[in-house]
Amino acid sequence: MTAVQAGPVLGEPVLEVSKLCIDYGLPEDGGVRAVTDVTFTLRRGEVLGLAGESGSGKSxxxYAIPRLLRAPGVITGGDVIFHQRPVGGGPSQAVDMLTADAETLANIRWVDLSMVFQSAMHALNPVARIEGQLTDVLRRHRPGWSPAQRKERAVELLQMVGISADRLRAFPHELSGGMRQRVMIAMALALEPALVIMDEPTTALDVVTQREIIEELMELRERLGFAVIFITHDLSLLLELADTIAIMYAGRLVEMATATELVRAPRHPYSQGLLNSFPALHGAKKRMVGIPGAPPSLRAMPAGCKFHPRCVHAGESCLSVEPRLARPNGSFSARTVACTLQDGSRPTPAELALPDPAETAPSRFRTPAAAVPAPSDPNQNLTVGDLS
Amino acid sequence: MTDSVTPPAGTAPTVVHGPKREGTPALxxxxxxxxxxxxxxxxxHAVEEISIALPEATVTAVVGESGSGKSxxxxxxxxxxxxxSGELLLDGKPVGTSAKALRAYTSDVHLVLQDPFSSLNSAHSVGYHIERPLKLHSDVRGAELDAKVVELLDRVSLxxxxxxxxxxxxxLSGGQRQRVAIARGLAVRPRVLLADEPxxxxxxxxxxxxxxxxxxxxEDERLAILYVTHDIASARYLADxxxxxxxxxxxxxxxAEQITDAPQHPYTQLLLSAAPDPARDQAPELRGSGSPPSLVNPPSGCRFHPRCPFAxxxxxxxxxxxxPxxxxxxxxxxxxxxxHKAEADAVSAQI
Amino acid sequence: MTSTLPTETMTGGSPATPAAPARRRRRHYPIKVQVGAGITLFFILIAIFGPELAPHSAAWVANTTNGTPQPPSGSNWLGTDNTQHDLYSALLLGARSTLLISFVAGAFATVLSVAMGVTSGYVGGVTDEVMSIITNIFLALPGLLILMVILKPLPPGDQNNSLVIGFVVALSSWAYGARALRAQTLTLRDQDYVVSARVIGERKRRIVIYEILPNLLPIVAASFIFTVIYGMGVYVALCYLGVVSPASGSWGTLLQTAQASGAIEANQWWWYLPPALCIALVGIGLALLNFGIDEIINPRIRSSRSKRRDVKFQLGLTPVVRPATSTVVEGEQL
Structure with a gap:
């Protein structure tokens, strides 16, 4: 296995996004803002879960981070810095993704930053064999390799994601949905990128397949040390696999915390509402209410806090003042939230003021025994994107 | 279980699935x-020998992966x-095959589809969608019809x-569209509502x-509801x-709670262990990898046996x-x- | 260009914010539609009022003994032909039969293609197979040859009947539209709203007319325009070949007489060029209209352009337009 390297160097940032704004169409064309002032830092080996409903701007x-957003998408503000590891080692170089030209981007995409899309059927070429599609990536970026070397690597990649080598000659339509998604993951990992962006990679799959793929992915992450931005509407899934979770609503980050913090002690009423929208698999059946209303239209954003029309705690100030992402009042963790209930100006309801959980390893996949005080990764607790 | 089921001589008694209630089931x-x-x-072989009874005022959830035949x-x-093969009985009476009988049947049994974005025709207004079944299956016309449409929309909180x-x-938003689709289903005053991944x-x-x-x-309309889903947690929440x-x-x-708390079939156990569950402390152990079989050539014996760790x-x-x-x-x-108890115990002990 | 944005693209999933309220606003049609509609309208007016506008009747002959065609002059704007008929008048007079027959053919062909395509697509089974075979035969047959065979034995009276000629021309041009409509109907037939209509007990005919047809309208419109263009081509060809020769004359007839009298060799451009240009212009006008319909149906084509000249939408290179581009200091936000 050539892919085995030294473990992930945690702590070093791989992607820094600050105050990123994205519009669909320019103001002159009557455009709308889809993403507003998003700021976060992703560190090497970290899994950032991006959760939100349709229209929240998560996808x-x-797509805007690697500048793959299609027309009429326009980036209208902020910065995206990618820390690229130079070929052959050495300290990483900061690349400004928003000023980079097509060639620089082409050298980063797939090599250092790859993507896995929701629909593998549409992302794979239906008339080319799996082998060809895997080796094409290598031919483009590993020009020195012989065909035999490329094939060997293709076999290795397939086996890595749990597909036997005899499927190399298969066409995409001959594979099941789960296998196609595995092929997509193998392709994304072909050049050992530092960051993989996954847009609802398992949404179209059945629960059993989804679970298998997630487990393989987390194992690979452990071994290869790439960072992941995992986008999904399924918060319950994220809670099990992400280190850090960012909740998006109406194009803004409303809360960012470790998975444990979020599930045990949500701070934003929307996060709490989302958590209460998933019926439990165990315990007594109780009537749940979800969140009243529906997400706002991009063309008709409410003033003030974008969540206030659906919020049971909305107060006078919420109607006009948009809260900023900040550390919640009284919290000693690195988590942030954008809600006036948490800035000390108003009394915080008890259910949004649960104590921060003791810091244990956030990802259950990484340290199965929850009681172990995570000696292996001392840096991990600091990965919540030191934002404030 | 209804006593109307008389098993043919020489075969095992037919098991009728669904909530057990007194009297004749709606469907x-x-x-x-x-x-x-x-x-x-x-x-x-999409669906094989299924007997199911849907009594009124109950929800039956059908849970399975894609290709399980639930839709x-x-x-x-x-x-x-x-x-x-097989037959349908509405209120205990067999459903005829004539076009007229089928049309009458459609007023009693309604289907709500998965995708609210394609289940309404963009060329027609919400009112039109609700009027049509009323015009087809009742004599309500004019102002009375408009009032009925409004009443139905209010019924689904629109x-x-x-x-x-x-x-x-x-x-409309997705949720509102799905409510329109449900209101249309209620317009025909059905006895049975079938909801496919609604x-x-x-x-x-x-x-x-x-x-x-x-x-x-x-509760209110005493509907017999069939809820088809892949999400076993929501099935537990809603279904009897x-x-x-x-x-x-x-x-x-x-x-419902018995199935999720004490699943007895290895497949149900697999499904439950794969479902996301924030309450879980560690990664679940999946027993039975692989994917569902081809239904053109289904496996012999138990169709789950190639994946079953207890086979x-x-x-x-x-x-x-x-x-039982x-x-x-x-x-x-x-x-x-x-x-097979002895062998079963031996297999289970190994795992 | 409208400001309608395809909100569907926002998250690749379901549109939480329908693009539609914008559809209600006054629509600014794309420039292509405006130009196309302008050209088409202009020629339609000429077809209607041509005979009134024409300075001379078809029978009028210039008062000259010269047997050769006269080039354009103050009295004959487009000159005369070898029999000293005024060509400007002939052009105006010929517009009516040319356009009338094109549109009649387009209408007949559209009705035929909707009937054949939608029925075949919705009903399916043996009906579909038989109808598909018929459609494919009409697609494969050399249309012009068939028309010549059909038209030759027609009595001269029918040769001047626009409905008859239009219908016959339509016979050669309906099959493409039928194929496209059948394919689209097959897709629509499995749409959930059609299934839902069946669930509530709607009858087949009502489903076809009220549920499927409204969603086929853009394709029907495009197919109509296409068959009008095609029909004009066929009609001009038939006239040019002399298979039909309407009493009122047509642009095709003008071309035919010009060719027969050797106008092209003699470089008498005023004779053959104006009708040829008119035919081309009508075709361009209709084609532009068709492009416009495409843009209206598919907003993605439209939205991939900006009013700002300096902003280019390019696949794989999302544009960045920042008020003032600031370079970030590393670790700034720490």
Missing amino acids: TLA | EARGLTKHFPVGRGKVV TLARLLTGLIKPT SPGAEFAAKYPHE VSMLDVSIRLGVLNLFDGLR TIVVMYAGQVVESGP MAVCKEQAPPSL VGTDQVAACWLHSPE
């Missing part, structure tokens, strides 16, 4:  | 089988597609109804609202009874009967057969 954000 | 299906021909003499089952129950009636589908395309935060609407309809399907067959059925010799040869495993709970699995 827009994900 | 009952007996031995429904659907084979789709796919050319060259091959057939897809085909729902469509068979609508009468939209003809079963290869208020003010008059305003919503004038809107077009593209002006919330899976909706945003997480509005799913519960639609599920709670179904719950209210069960859960029916688990795998590869065109029912593998386990019983009261015994008998599983490859003989399809298991539905065996708890109060009103049955599982089609040889592990629960007294004849």
Whole structure:
């Protein structure tokens, strides 16, 4: 296995996004803002879960980072810095993704930053064999390799994602949905990128397949040390696999915390509402209410806090003042939230003021025994994107 | 269980799945089988010998992966597609095959589809969608008709109804569209509502609202509801009874909480361990990898045996009967057969 | 260009914010549609009022003994032909039969293609197979040859009957549209709203007319315009070949007489060029209209352009337009 390297160097940033704004169409064309002032830092080996409903801007954000957003998408503000590891080692170089030209971007995409899309059927070429599609990536970026070397690597990649080598000659339509998504993951990892952006990679799959793929992915992450931005509407899934979770609503980050913090002690009423929207698999059945209303239209954004029309705690100030992402009042963790209930100006309801959980390893996949005080990764607790 | 089921001599008694209630169920299906021909003499065994009873004021959830036949089952129950064999009984009476009988049937059984973005015609207003079934199945006309439309929209919490009636589908959110689709179903005053993944395309935060609407309809309209889903947690939340399907067959059925708390079939166990569960402290252990089999050439014996970690010799040869495993709970699995108990214990001990 | 944005693209999923309210606003049609509609309208007016506008009747002959065609002059704007008929008048007079027959043919062909395509697509089974075979035969047959065979034995009276000629021309041009409509109907037939209509017990005919047809209208419109263009081509060809020769004359007839009298060799451009240009212009006008319909149906084509000249939408290079581009200092936000 050539892919085995030294473990992830945690702590070093791989992607810094600050105050990123994305519009669909320019103001002159009657455009609308889809993403507003998004700021976060992703560190090497970290899994950032991006959760939100349709129209929340989560996919827009994900496509804008590698500048793959299609027309009429326009980036209208902020910065995206990618820390590229130079070929052959040495300290990483900061690349400004928003000023980079097509060639620089082409050298980063797939090599250092790759993507996995929701529909593998549409992302794979239906008339080319799996082998060809895997080796094409290598031919483009590993020009020195012989065909035999490329084939060997293709076999290795397939086996890595749990597909036997005899499927190399298969066409995409001959594979099941789960296998196609595995092929997509193998392709994304072919050049050992530092960051993989995954847009709803398992949404179209059945629960059993989804679970298998997630487990393989987390194992690979452990071994290869790439960072992941995992986009999904399924918060319950994220809670199990992400280190850090960012909740998006109406194009803004409304809360960012470790998975444990978020599930045990949500701070934003929307996060809490989302958590209460998933019926439990165990315990007594109780009537749940979800969140009243529907997400706002991009063309008719409410003033003030964008969540206030659906919020049971909305106060006078919420109607006009948009809260900023900040550390919640009284919290000693690195988490942030954008809500006036948490800035000390108003009393915080008890259910939004649960104590921060003791810091244990956030990802259950990484440290199965929850009681172990995570000696292996001392840096991990600091990965919540030191934002404030 | 109804006493109207008389098993043919020489075969095992037919197990009727679904909530157990006194009296005649609103809709009952007996031995429904659907084979789709796919050319060259091959057939897809989509649904195999399913008997299910839907009593009024109950919710029955059908849970399974894609290709398990759960949607085909729902469509068979609508009468939209003809079963290869088996029959439907509405209030205990067999449903005729004439066009007239089928049209009458459509006023009693309604189907709500998965995708609220394509189940309404963008060329027509919300009001039109609700008027049509009223015009087709009742004599209500004129101002009375308009009032009825408004009433139905209010019933599904689309208020003010008059305003919503004038809107077009593209002006509504996904949740609102799904409510329109449900209101249209209620317009025909059905006895039975079949819902095929009605919330899976909706945003997480509005799913519960639609599920709670179904719950209210069960009580208020005394509807017999069939809820088809892949999400076993929501099935537990809404349903009285859960029916688990795998590869065109029912593998386990019983009261909802019993199924999720004490699943007896290895497939149900696999499904539950794979479901996301924030309450879980560590990664679950998946027992049974791989994917569902081809339904053109389904495996011999138990269709789950190639994936089953507990598979015994008998599983490859003989399809298991539905065996009682708890109060009103049955599982089609040889592990629960007294004849194979010794072997089953040995296999379980190994794992 | 409208400001309608395809909100569907926002998250690749379901549109939480329908693009539609914008559809209600006054629509600014794309420039292509405006130009196309302008050209088409201009020629339609000429077809209607041509005979009134024409300075001379078809029978009028210039008062000259010269047997050769006269080039354009103050009295004969487009000159005369070898029999000293005024060509400007002939052009105006010929517009009517040319356009009338094109549109009649387009209308007949559209009706035929809708009937054949939608029925075949919705009903399916044996009906579909038989109808598809018929459609394919008409697609494969050399249309012009068939028309010549059909038209030759027609009595001279029918040769001047626009409905008859239009219908016969339509016979050669309906099959493409039928194929496209059949394919689209097959897709629509499995749409959930059609299934829903069946669930509530709607009858077949009502489903076809009220549920399927409204969603086929853009294709029907495009197919109509296409068959008008095609029909004009066929009609001009038939006239040019002399298979039909309407009493009122047509642009095709003008071309035919010009060719027969050797106008092209003699470089008498005023004779053959104006009708040829008119035919081309009508074709361009209709084609532009068709492009415009495409843009209206598919907003993605439209939205991939900006009013700002300096902003280019390019696949794989999302444009960045920042008020003032600031370079970030590394670790700034720490």
